[in-house]
Amino acid sequence: MENQMTTNLVRSTSLPTATHPLIVSAEEQLQRLKSSQGTSTSSHSTICQRLDGLRKLYDCVDDVLHLPLSQQVLSHEKHVKLLEHVSNDSLKVLDTCSITKDAFSQMKGRVQLLESCLRRKRGGEFSLSNEVNAYMASNKKLNKVICKCFKDLHKKENDQTIIIEDSDLTSLVSLIKGLEDVTLTVLESASSFISYTKMKSKQNSWSWVVSKLLKPKRVSCEGIDISEIEKLNMELLLLLRNEKIDHSQILSALKKLLVFESSIQELEDGLGAIFRLLLKNRVSLLNILHYICAMFSIWGSNLVYTILS
Numbered sequence: 001m002e003n004q005m006t007t008n009l010v011r012s013t014s015l016p017t018a019t020h021p022l023i024v025s026a027e028e029q030l031q032r033l034k035s036s037q038g039t040s041t042s043s044h045s046t047i048c049q050r051l052d053g054l055r056k057l058y059d060c061v062d063d064v065l066h067l068p069l070s071q072q073v074l075s076h077e078k079h080v081k082l083l084e085h086v087s088n089d090s091l092k093v094l095d096t097c098s099i100t101k102d103a104f105s106q107m108k109g110r111v112q113l114l115e116s117c118l119r120r121k122r123g124g125e126f127s128l129s130n131e132v133n134a135y136m137a138s139n140k141k142l143n144k145v146i147c148k149c150f151k152d153l154h155k156k157e158n159d160q161t162i163i164i165e166d167s168d169l170t171s172l173v174s175l176i177k178g179l180e181d182v183t184l185t186v187l188e189s190a191s192s193f194i195s196y197t198k199m200k201s202k203q204n205s206w207s208w209v210v211s212k213l214l215k216p217k218r219v220s221c222e223g224i225d226i227s228e229i230e231k232l233n234m235e236l237l238l239l240l241r242n243e244k245i246d247h248s249q250i251l252s253a254l255k256k257l258l259v260f261e262s263s264i265q266e267l268e269d270g271l272g273a274i275f276r277l278l279l280k281n282r283v284s285l286l287n288i289l290h291y292i293c294a295m296f297s298i299w300g301s302n303l304v305y306t307i308l309s
Contacts, residue, residue, distance in 0.1 A: 020069055023171055026060040030178050033057060037185050042192040042227070044263040050186045051270035058277035061179055064172070065284040073169050074288050083289050086176055090282045092153075093180050097275045099149050100187045103142055104268040107194045107229075110138050111261045118254045132236050139194075139229065146195045150188050179281075183274070190267060194229050232260055 033053045064070055074083060117131040239246070239253050 020064075020067060022060070022064050022067060023175065026057065026064050026175055027171075027178075029053070029057045029060055030175065030182060033182050033186075034178075037182070037189070042189050044193065044228070044267065047186075047190050047193055047267060048270060050189060051267070051274060054183060054186050055270070055273055055277060057179060057182075058274070058281060061175060062277070062281055062284060064175065065281070065288075070172055071288070073172060076292070080289070080292055082173065083285060083292070086173065087282065087285045087289060089177070089180055090278070090285060093183050094275070094278045094282060096149060096153065096184060096187055097271065097278055099145070100191050101268060101271040101275055103146055103191065104194060104264055104271060106142055107139070108261060108264045108268060110135055110142075111257055111264065115254060115257050115261070118250050118257070129240055132240055136233060136236070139233075143195045146191045150191065153184060176285075183278070186274075187271075190271065192227055193267060194227075194264065196227060196230060228260060228263070232256055 033050065036050060036053065114131060114135045117128065235253050235256055239249050
């Protein structure tokens with residue numbers, strides 16, 4: 001995700017100026033968040049930590065955008081195209097966050113329906129089987145939506161080169177672009193919590209894991225790189241394997257569903273917070289564009305309306 005929606009920044013030979021402490025602080029937070037992506041772990045706690053770090057970074061960057069220095073550096077007619085480009089990229093990140101947040105909401109609804117079915121415990125094995133199969137089928141469709149979203153992002157690269165003559169502007173744009181890139185990485189990490197992982201090894205394939213779990217002597221999944229939703233799906237497959245309803249196993253599956261729902265809710269709340277901060281960040285950028293428009297009268301009203309919509 002590091003190569004997505006990036007702009008090649010070329011600094012001219014102007015004399016550098018001192019960077020504001022708040023910008024330095026934001027850059028340090030950005031680097032810490034990037035470093036945390038070094039591990040492939042996508043556990044609930046890890047994703048929550050990344051979302052919290054991202055939230056703090058957005059708060060800091062928003063403060064940076066409201067600095068008099070930032071307003072002065074950005075509010076120039078010659079920077080319109082650059083700001084327009086950055087603003088358009090922020091919209092792409094906002095759309096991606098919206099899709100990810102909606103996916104968590106849909107998943108939570110499907111888990112709740114299955115919980116309701118398990119609580120009723122009526123209709124026999126046939127009814128339970130239908131409910132579980134419907135749950136897995138809907139999850140499969142949702143997984144395709146998530147995969148397509150991030151696959152399309154990976155395909156989109158921007159190799160545009162923009163010459164920046166101001167060292168302070170370079171720092172600001174690099175910070176904003178870095179924030180967008182790390183946001184997409186965190187969103188992709190979060191989506192892996194409710195999507196199917198790619199297991200390349202034959203030994204670690206889905207069919208191999210299920211076959212092991214369905215043996216009379218159950219084995220542990222520890223050490224196998226699978227997502228939380230895959231573990232839950234395997235638990236449901238074990239439930240359907242019994243010829244008769246095993247109430248203790250139904251209770252066990254229900255408890256796991258409740259824990260999974262709680263995790264989804266917490267991550268959905270975190271994504272909602274990021275979505276609101278993305279909106280706030282985009283509004284700050286658009287306000288600067290609107291200010292330039294009003295000051296220099298360089299756009300027609302139709303173009304302004306298009307950019308601000």
